[in-house]
Amino acid sequence: MGIQADSISEISDEEEEFRIHLLPSSVAFDDFQHAHLIPLIDLAALQQLQSSGCTTTAEKVVEQMASACREWGMFQIINHGVSQAVIDRCRASAASVFALPIQEKMKAKRLGDGSFHGYGSGSAVMKSDYPDIWSEAFYVMDSTLPGDSSYYATKIWGPDGNTEFRDALQDYLTAMRKLMVQLMEALMIQGLGLNPEFVREYAECQLGLRLNFYKPCPEPAKHVGVPRHTDGTLMTILHQADVGGLQVEKDGQWISVKPRADAFCVNIGDYGQILSNGLYKSAMHLAVVNESKTRLTLATGLFPASSLVVRPAPELIDDEHPPLFKSITADDFKMVKNKHPVAPLKHLSLKNSG
Numbered sequence: 001m002g003i004q005a006d007s008i009s010e011i012s013d014e015e016e017e018f019r020i021h022l023l024p025s026s027v028a029f030d031d032f033q034h035a036h037l038i039p040l041i042d043l044a045a046l047q048q049l050q051s052s053g054c055t056t057t058a059e060k061v062v063e064q065m066a067s068a069c070r071e072w073g074m075f076q077i078i079n080h081g082v083s084q085a086v087i088d089r090c091r092a093s094a095a096s097v098f099a100l101p102i103q104e105k106m107k108a109k110r111l112g113d114g115s116f117h118g119y120g121s122g123s124a125v126m127k128s129d130y131p132d133i134w135s136e137a138f139y140v141m142d143s144t145l146p147g148d149s150s151y152y153a154t155k156i157w158g159p160d161g162n163t164e165f166r167d168a169l170q171d172y173l174t175a176m177r178k179l180m181v182q183l184m185e186a187l188m189i190q191g192l193g194l195n196p197e198f199v200r201e202y203a204e205c206q207l208g209l210r211l212n213f214y215k216p217c218p219e220p221a222k223h224v225g226v227p228r229h230t231d232g233t234l235m236t237i238l239h240q241a242d243v244g245g246l247q248v249e250k251d252g253q254w255i256s257v258k259p260r261a262d263a264f265c266v267n268i269g270d271y272g273q274i275l276s277n278g279l280y281k282s283a284m285h286l287a288v289v290n291e292s293k294t295r296l297t298l299a300t301g302l303f304p305a306s307s308l309v310v311r312p313a314p315e316l317i318d319d320e321h322p323p324l325f326k327s328i329t330a331d332d333f334k335m336v337k338n339k340h341p342v343a344p345l346k347h348l349s350l351k352n353s354g
């Protein structure tokens, strides 16, 4: 049955993917030559919409976001309604945890048991540590899930320790949930015309906060901060403050996202691409490092509960628009993603399966 031949070709395919996964970008962290091309969207009209009903300006904002998701899979937002104090407080707590001695941080070590949460290298996949990766990451879940900020505060500081860390992270996640639901509604219900019930099932899903920390790197051209990847989320909201490093791939080029303390960078993840039947793009991105500046980012991901079957939305399917992806439980998708970090969706594609 050719089992051996199949497994050989699969191994080399996988190795090739990991080689690509680790390739750095040749664009420097402070090269913002093309950054203006990435849509910067003012959400003020959406915030007002909540109090004053539907306006044409709000519809325009939704269309700007939907168009950015089709073209880039990524955009930045300002006037997003999240208080700067909540952001700054979370950043301060994140910075304080990375500043701890390594033995303290290792009390929160990622277990590698299939769960994402905990402290470890900045690899975007569970296949653990690569020497080329120049970052640390601490993944903390929302309070409804195992591995939340209260669990980790106790793990690192003991039962009475550091309520500030616990609360600062949880308050940030609460603010992120509100924004996430708003963005999902705008992009999926208004932008794509999906059934609100169907979308709510996804929008009320799980949240995780990944704190990324990048120390100055003596040889930035030789290391990658976070390797190229698409996010295994429905959507991700990233805060990168004042030091750049995030780059998104567009037509084979890496383009830096200009950091702004008052902005969030939003990107569609793999589940968002599946749900939208490929209309929205899961953005390929990476983080580069630099020689002189420490960098801290907050990446909040929204993802489906393990048992939820993710599939292209039925409203987007007809004779002319067949489903492009197989339906898959979130749990099974995690396995595909772990094996194929660069292009997991290729392995769910119904287009080329013959």
Ligand SMILES: O=C(O)CCC(=O)C(=O)O
Pocket (backbone or CB within 6 Å): 124, 210, 212, 226, 231, 238, 240, 245, 246, 247, 285, 286, 287, 297, 299
């Ligand atoms: O820190 C960054 O700029 C990117 C981090 C990222 O892509 C992630 O956490 O998934």
Ligand SMILES: [Fe+2]
Pocket (backbone or CB within 6 Å): 229, 230, 231, 236, 285, 299
């Ligand atoms: Fe990412």
